[in-house]
Amino acid sequence: MQSFYSEEEKAFRAEVRAFVETHLPPELAQQGLHDYHPRREDQSRWVRILAQKGWSVPHWPTAYGGPGWSGVQRFIFEDEMRRAHAPTADRIGTELVAPVLYTFASEEQRQKYLPAIRNGDTFWAQGFSEPGSGSDLSSLRTRAVRDGDHYVVSGQKTWTTEGHHGDMIFMLVRTNSEVKPQAGISALLIDLNSPGITRRPIWTIDEGLTVNEFFFDEVRVPTENLVGEEGAGWSYAKFLLNNERTNSAEVPHTKRDIAQLRAIAQIEPKNGRPLIEDAGFRARLARIEIDTMALETAVLRALTADSHDGGSVASLVKVRGSELRQRVADLADEALGDRGLAICLNPEGEHRMFDDGLTSPVADYGIGIAAKAMFRRATTIYGGANEIQRTLIAKTVLEL
Amino acid sequence: MDFAYTSEQESLRDSVKRFVEREFDWEERFRIIRSTEGVAAGHWAIFAELGWLGAGLSEAAGGFGGGAIENALIAEELGRGLVTEPFIAHVVATQLLAAIGGDVVADLIAGLVMGEKRIVPALQEPVGRGDWRLIETKAEGHVLNGVKSLVEGGATAEQLIVSAQDGDSTSLYLVDLQTAGVTRTIYRTLDNRRVADVRLDNVSGTLLASGPEADAAINRAVEHGIVALCGEALGVMDTALWTTRDYLKVRKQFGTAIGNFQALQHRMADMLIETEMARSILFHLLGAMADGDDDARAAAISAAKTQASSGGIFVGSQAIQLHGGIGVTEELNISHHYRRLYVIARQFGDVELHLARFAESVDRLV
Numbered sequence: 191m192q193s194f195y196s197e198e199e200k201a202f203r204a205e206v207r208a209f210v211e212t213h214l215p216p217e218l219a220q221q222g223l224h225d226y227h228p229r230r231e232d233q234s235r236w237v238r239i240l241a242q243k244g245w246s247v248p249h250w251p252t253a254y255g256g257p258g259w260s261g262v263q264r265f266i267f268e269d270e271m272r273r274a275h276a277p278t279a280d281r282i283g284t285e286l287v288a289p290v291l292y293t294f295a296s297e298e299q300r301q302k303y304l305p306a307i308r309n310g311d312t313f314w315a316q317g318f319s320e321p322g323s324g325s326d327l328s329s330l331r332t333r334a335v336r337d338g339d340h341y342v343v344s345g346q347k348t349w350t351t352e353g354h355h356g357d358m359i360f361m362l363v364r365t366n367s368e369v370k371p372q373a374g375i376s377a378l379l380i381d382l383n384s385p386g387i388t389r390r391p392i393w394t395i396d397e398g399l400t401v402n403e404f405f406f407d408e409v410r411v412p413t414e415n416l417v418g419e420e421g422a423g424w425s426y427a428k429f430l431l432n433n434e435r436t437n438s439a440e441v442p443h444t445k446r447d448i449a450q451l452r453a454i455a456q457i458e459p460k461n462g463r464p465l466i467e468d469a470g471f472r473a474r475l476a477r478i479e480i481d482t483m484a485l486e487t488a489v490l491r492a493l494t495a496d497s498h499d500g501g502s503v504a505s506l507v508k509v510r511g512s513e514l515r516q517r518v519a520d521l522a523d524e525a526l527g528d529r530g531l532a533i534c535l536n537p538e539g540e541h542r543m544f545d546d547g548l549t550s551p552v553a554d555y556g557i558g559i560a561a562k563a564m565f566r567r568a569t570t571i572y573g574g575a576n577e578i579q580r581t582l583i584a585k586t587v588l589e590l
Numbered sequence: 591m592d593f594a595y596t597s598e599q600e601s602l603r604d605s606v607k608r609f610v611e612r613e614f615d616w617e618e619r620f621r622i623i624r625s626t627e628g629v630a631a632g633h634w635a636i637f638a639e640l641g642w643l644g645a646g647l648s649e650a651a652g653g654f655g656g657g658a659i660e661n662a663l664i665a666e667e668l669g670r671g672l673v674t675e676p677f678i679a680h681v682v683a684t685q686l687l688a689a690i691g692g693d694v695v696a697d698l699i700a701g702l703v704m705g706e707k708r709i710v711p712a713l714q715e716p717v718g719r720g721d722w723r724l725i726e727t728k729a730e731g732h733v734l735n736g737v738k739s740l741v742e743g744g745a746t747a748e749q750l751i752v753s754a755q756d757g758d759s760t761s762l763y764l765v766d767l768q769t770a771g772v773t774r775t776i777y778r779t780l781d782n783r784r785v786a787d788v789r790l791d792n793v794s795g796t797l798l799a800s801g802p803e804a805d806a807a808i809n810r811a812v813e814h815g816i817v818a819l820c821g822e823a824l825g826v827m828d829t830a831l832w833t834t835r836d837y838l839k840v841r842k843q844f845g846t847a848i849g850n851f852q853a854l855q856h857r858m859a860d861m862l863i864e865t866e867m868a869r870s871i872l873f874h875l876l877g878a879m880a881d882g883d884d885d886a887r888a889a890a891i892s893a894a895k896t897q898a899s900s901g902g903i904f905v906g907s908q909a910i911q912l913h914g915g916i917g918v919t920e921e922l923n924i925s926h927h928y929r930r931l932y933v934i935a936r937q938f939g940d941v942e943l944h945l946a947r948f949a950e951s952v953d954r955l956v
Binding site: 319322323324325326329348349392393394395397401459460470524527528529530531532533534543544546547548549550551560564565567568570571572575576577580581 | 624626714716717719720739740775776777778779780782784787842843844845851853854907910911914915917918919920921925928929932933936940942
């Protein structure tokens with residue numbers, strides 16, 4: 191190991207940065223400053239720009255329109271996107287659903303769905319968790335009963351991330367209750383505009399909209415929308431969830447948050463000096479930066495490893511990454527002082543649970559910080575709760 | 591040594607508990623926090639009628655003969671229901687006035703205890719980041735200029751007690767919110783309380799106290815406020831703890847109640863330890879409030895506030911964690927417990943401030 195990044199990787203980063211600087215519309219970068227969920231039209235607009243360059247789906251195989259990058263290149267790309275506050279793509283579609291489709295779906299399904307994801311036209315949701323099936327996912331009860339050339343789907347899905355933007359949902363359903371739980375699960379692709387589907391927003395601790403509940407009342411789904419084989423849904427889900435955990439370290443996002451925190455601490459005063467000069471604050475910021483440095487390296491090591499290790503690295507970076515995301519958000523909110531305790535509604539006005547009609551005292555650079563600190567309580571729960579991840583580490587790595 | 595509450599104190603606790611059960615159930619609370627005022631019309635009058643507004647004030651000062659213990663008890667029970675009334679602000683206001691004394695002040699206290707007057711303290715400033723001792727608001731010839739932040743009860747108050755710098759010394763002024771030059775910005779904090787930032791531009795106020803008398807009054811009143819706040823934190827922590835315990839007994843995953851998993855049992859045990867330490871250190875503080883030693887009391891205040899803040903954040907955040915996804919929702923109470931504990935942790939100074947204040951107090955003691 192000579193230098194951390196090779197010359198080629200450094201050149202690649204410079205190329206990405208130059209592209210973003212010239213192609214990211216300034217109003218989109220401006221929207222990204224507050225780090226609220228991007229609007230769908232903004233996401234589509236940016237994905238189309240990236241698609242023209244061939245960069246909209248960094249981790250897909252070249253056969254389906256991916257750029258053929260290494261793991262490290264994909265990381266650098268994401269790092270640059272976050273750095274520039276670019277809107278994210280539909281991550282459920284591009285990062286979670288698409289890999290299942292190009293790995294397990296039929297050629298017809300691939301042709302039908304993948305280009306629309308790649309071009310930012312179709313957005314996806316995932317229908318996994320149910321009210322009674324969270325960490326214990328395989329106990330799910332939403333049923334799909336065969337009726338001629340259709341499945342009839344009835345049940346309820348919850349924690350459907352960004353489901354309010356979704357056109358299609360990747361669903362885990364029970365097609366057989368006679369066999370052991372895992373073996374009776376199948377994966378269906380369902381059009382969210384089908385009759386019989388209702389959505390309810392789940393408002394969260396930040397008064398924002400991220401997750402939804404979906405109710406399925408005898409929804410008819412063509413059998414051609416089955417992914418792979420009936421009864422094999424559990425293995426596709428495990429494949430998908432492993433991808434989710436690797437991504438959920440979210441190092442580029444944390445690095446972006448640290449940069450924002452530093453900027454706040456240069457403005458906010460403490461004892462007549464910028465907060466960034468306060469010894470106590472500096473020590474806590476340094477500790478977060480050190481932990482991020484270690485985590486970033488752990489993620490890069492995992493990305494350069496040849497073999498797939500069955501997700502144990504994914505679990506450990508998920509645990510550390512999710513905790514870091516909470517710490518950086520909490521410290522940023524603390525840096526705002528009194529203003530960090532104020533609720534400020536999303537100034538873009540999208541998806542407000544409740545408009546209190548009041549005027550927020552928060553300066554522009556602090557908008558969204560408190561809401562983020564609140565919502566980040568979820569990072570140690572979603573994508574497989576950290577308790578589940580620690581058990582996985584104990585079993586698979588430590589063999590306890 | 592006696593850690594038991596008197597029968598009067600127990601019946602006071604019961605009366606607050608009954609109020610919370612009767613008037614502040616969860617659905618009612620939702621209606622209240624979504625209303626414009628954020629509090630229900632008539633609740634403050636009930637507080638007055640049941641004697642809570644004077645329960646923590648000596649008879650000499652115009653109260654019903656109690657003190658810090660009564661305030662902590664009331665706040666603890668209000669905390670269990672996450673009641674949004676500005677009770678802590680009321681404690682600070684009455685204790686400020688009681689420490690100042692005099693005929694004018696006696697009338698104000700009488701109005702406060704009867705619930706007829708709404709006067710709240712405006713001590714904190716954005717520049718202080720929770721440190722009430724940092725005052726940049728200027729008083730010159732009874733004319734005030736400056737900004738006060740996070741004024742609890744500021745949305746419903748008629749008058750403020752404002753701290754200001756008058757030359758080299760501190761002074762306290764009574765300011766009518768209708769006075770020319772007062773600009774009030776009302777907003778919600780994360781715990782759904784309505785607070786106000788108040789800007790004072792050449793506002794004339796009535797001098798209440800100045801110099802060492804003002805400093806002592808502020809110190810004493812904030813200490814009483816912190817005691818009540820620690821009581822409230824305990825009520826919130828205890829409720830979050832046992833609500834979570836109940837959930838762990840009924841929530842089933844992997845074919846069993848999740849309370850059977852050792853990792854979760856240990857977490858709950860840690861939550862209980864933090865809560866019990868908050869309870870114990872509050873007892874220590876209540877003892878110190880009755881003693882005369884200023885430094886010992888200051889140390890106890892900062893010790894209790896530190897435990898309420900850090901223990902509160904731990905219990906609140908782990909209550910969410912153990913609930914899983916449902917814990918992060920708006921509709922379940924547990925996210926609201928966290929939000930209140932999160933705000934409490936920063937009120938009247940965060941952990942960092944109180945660790946430093948504790949260390950300074952102990953330096954003088956040893």
